[in-house]
Each structure stands twice: as structure tokens, then as C-alpha cells.
Amino acid sequence: MPTDNIVVAAMTGPFVLWRCLHSGPLSADSIDRWSPDSSMPWQELRDRNVPLLTKLAEMYGAYAIVARDGDQIVGQLRFYPEAIASMAQAGQWCLQQAFPAGPAPQLAERRFPALAEIEDKTLTVHCLMVGSPSSPDKHLRHRGIATRMVRELIRWAAQQGWTSIEAPAYEDLPILYDITGVAGKRFWEKLGFQIAHTGTEPGFLQEGELLRAMREQAIAQGLDQECVMNLYTMQINLT
Ligand SMILES: CC(C)(COP(=O)(O)OP(=O)(O)OC[C@H]1O[C@@H](n2cnc3c(N)ncnc32)[C@H](O)[C@@H]1OP(=O)(O)O)[C@@H](O)C(=O)NCCC(=O)NCCS
Numbered sequence: 001m002p003t004d005n006i007v008v009a010a011m012t013g014p015f016v017l018w019r020c021l022h023s024g025p026l027s028a029d030s031i032d033r034w035s036p037d038s039s040m041p042w043q044e045l046r047d048r049n050v051p052l053l054t055k056l057a058e059m060y061g062a063y064a065i066v067a068r069d070g071d072q073i074v075g076q077l078r079f080y081p082e083a084i085a086s087m088a089q090a091g092q093w094c095l096q097q098a099f100p101a102g103p104a105p106q107l108a109e110r111r112f113p114a115l116a117e118i119e120d121k122t123l124t125v126h127c128l129m130v131g132s133p134s135s136p137d138k139h140l141r142h143r144g145i146a147t148r149m150v151r152e153l154i155r156w157a158a159q160q161g162w163t164s165i166e167a168p169a170y171e172d173l174p175i176l177y178d179i180t181g182v183a184g185k186r187f188w189e190k191l192g193f194q195i196a197h198t199g200t201e202p203g204f205l206q207e208g209e210l211l212r213a214m215r216e217q218a219i220a221q222g223l224d225q226e227c228v229m230n231l232y233t234m235q236i237n238l239t
Helices: 042-060 105-109 145-160 174-179 185-190 209-220 225-229
Strands: 007-010 064-069 072-081 122-130 164-169 194-200 230-237
Touching: 007 145, 042 105, 064 145, 072 145, 122 145, 145 164, 145 185, 164 185, 174 209, 185 230, 209 225, 225 230
Parallel strands: 122 164
Antiparallel strands: 007 064, 064 072, 072 122, 164 230, 194 230
């Protein structure tokens, strides 16, 4: 399937991308429709996310870079000012989870500083998603769409006056590209990011099937199997 028709740009305007692409592409027509049988608390999530994302767009111009195929959003790169992402009520920013994995409902009521007032003008990438994780053919993956979204973020952020971007990264294991919204460190290095900090991903500390599969993939690539738990903070300077 050709991807030349896919347009990559900052998410602005009245259509708010308040949920993610887990069950397929989203458009202004479909985003507010969901199955009544769904176990997800969609109305609650919408009530929290729409005011928050609207406020971020009003204050800073955008909260995501998206890939569009016609009116359908098929890729997303979510980012936030570090000054907001690190507020106590921000939680871990997953828009499809309750606090503390997602933002607290009152976060949108807090005062957000204007860009000129922010000393550390860093944007933090939260997650990347191309196509839908539930789509069995994953036909949009590995065709450079995430790369295009990051290049657009770099261009847009520099133009707006942000001075640096940070992003989390793991080792370049295919399984982590498949199931997490965090790309591997090589992905970021190819885009000019460098490692600013190396830590450990707490979610990978538990022994189990995932960790076994990660270790097998690391060994197949000639990597030290202990490195699979690494959580890197990648950074690019825009000045
Ligand atoms: C991470 C992700 C966004 C990458 O998107 P993409 O458009 O396929 O990435 P690109 O085509 O721009 O890839 C650029 C580089 O990243 C690396 N890469 C991408 N996919 C990879 C994979 N599956 N395995 C290993 N490396 C990979 C390669 O270095 C690639 O460069 P190459 O094409 O020269 O080999 C995509 O895999 C994805 O959507 N994963 C998320 C799954 C998900 O949604 N999980 C639920 C989250 S809550």
C-alpha cells in the first residue's frame, strides 16, 4: 500500500485527538463514537482529555504530530512541555488510563505557563503509534511514517521557540516496537538524538514471557541480555 498520500503535520484545530489509535484510524466523525459494550470508560476519558488537550493546543499550538490519510488519522506522536509533564497531577500521561498512569482530571484547571515564562524550554515525547496495534497486517509500519513525524516535530518545535526535545527509548528489539509506543534508541539516533541518561524500565523487571522473549531477541542480535531493561532518555538540542 503506498504511503505517499500520507500528510504529516502538527495537530491543531477544533478536532481533538483525545484517544489513541488502538482500534484503528480515527477521524472527526468517528472519534466520539464507541461501542456501548466496550469496557473502557470512554466518556470519563473524553471529559478529562478534551479540556486538557484543548488547553495545551491553545497555550502551545499543538500537543501531537499526526499522520493523516485523507480525513483519517493513522499515526500519532504525542508530546508535552516538560514543565507541564512534570507537574504532580500529570501522572504518566497515558490518555487512555486513569491517574496516576494518566493525567489527573483536575490537571486542566492548573495554570499553564506561557512558553516565554518557561525556563527549561524542553518538549517531552510521550508515545508514538503508527497504524493500529490491533491491525494484523500492520501495513503502515516500517515505511518511514514515524521518522517523518519526528522530523516534523523537530521542525515545528524549533520554529515555535522550544530549545530541546527529549524522548524515552528502549533497545531496538522488534517486540518492543510491536507492543510499546516507545521506539528503540537507534531510531532516535538516526534522527540526531543522543543518550542523555540511562536508567531501568520498571515495567520490565518482572520475570515472565515478555522478558524471556526480549532476552532471546537481544541474544539473536549479539546484545548483552541484561541491557534489555534499559530505559534511555534521548535528547536533541534545537539551538
Ligand atoms: C515505534 C513505531 C511508531 C515505529 O514506526 P514506523 O513508522 O514503523 O517507523 P519507521 O518506519 O520510521 O522506522 C525507522 C527506524 O526505526 C527502526 N524500526 C522501526 N520498526 C522496527 C522494528 N519493528 N524492529 C526494529 N527496528 C525498527 C529501524 O531502525 C527503522 O529504520 P529502517 O527503516 O532503516 O530499518 C511503530 O513500530 C509503532 O507504532 N509501534 C507502537 C505499537 C503500539 O501502538 N503499541 C501500543 C502502545 S500503547
